[in-house]
Amino acid sequence: MDARPTVLLLNGPNLNLLGRRDPAQYGTTTLADIEKRLVELGGELGVEVVCAQSNHEGELVDRIHAARDLDGVVFNPGAYAHTSIALRDAIDAVPTPCVEVHISNVHAREPFRHVSMTAPVMSGCVSGCGVHGYELALRHVVWLIGQNG
Ligand code: DHK
Numbered sequence: 001m002d003a004r005p006t007v008l009l010l011n012g013p014n015l016n017l018l019g020r021r022d023p024a025q026y027g028t029t030t031l032a033d034i035e036k037r038l039v040e041l042g043g044e045l046g047v048e049v050v051c052a053q054s055n056h057e058g059e060l061v062d063r064i065h066a067a068r069d070l071d072g073v074v075f076n077p078g079a080y081a082h083t084s085i086a087l088r089d090a091i092d093a094v095p096t097p098c099v100e101v102h103i104s105n106v107h108a109r110e111p112f113r114h115v116s117m118t119a120p121v122m123s124g125c126v127s128g129c130g131v132h133g134y135e136l137a138l139r140h141v142v143w144l145i146g147q148n149g
Contacts, residue, residue, distance in 0.1 A: 005071035012078035072141035073098040102127040
């Protein structure tokens with residue numbers, strides 16, 4: 001039986017296109033590469049990383065609700081970070097620590113990206129560190145699990 005804590009790596013809309021989408025902003029690493037690396041890093045840090053991506057707000061809400069039974073979440077909500085009160089409320093409703101990731105520096109981009117609906121209910125935020133931000137977020141989630149456990 002696997003008693004390791006479980007962390008969900010969740011990616012929102014358009015992040016399935018990573019590697020092909022606007023490489024100047026998001027780089028050339030694919031989502032499959034990121035997921036593989038996080039599963040590997042999770043192994044090194046003693047957690048199991050499970051991965052999901054959806055382009056649909058309601059499905060992301062359902063994934064966050066289901067994360068109630070998990071130990072942590074690393075979440076890039078994509079554009080929904082800037083618009084979704086539903087996702088904000090879902091994260092707020094679930095006690096599992098959730099860390100927000102943005103690959104790009106959203107504060108250096110268009111004004112509509114400067115606001116995050118979800119950030120105030122997150123256990124931390126990483127923005128502008130490229131895909132390395134996912135690793136930073138996972139390390140922070142694992143640290144939080146250690147604090148809470
Ligand atoms: C990803 C997106 O899809 C955008 O809508 C956000 C974020 C930024 C990122 O940097 O990972 O504005």
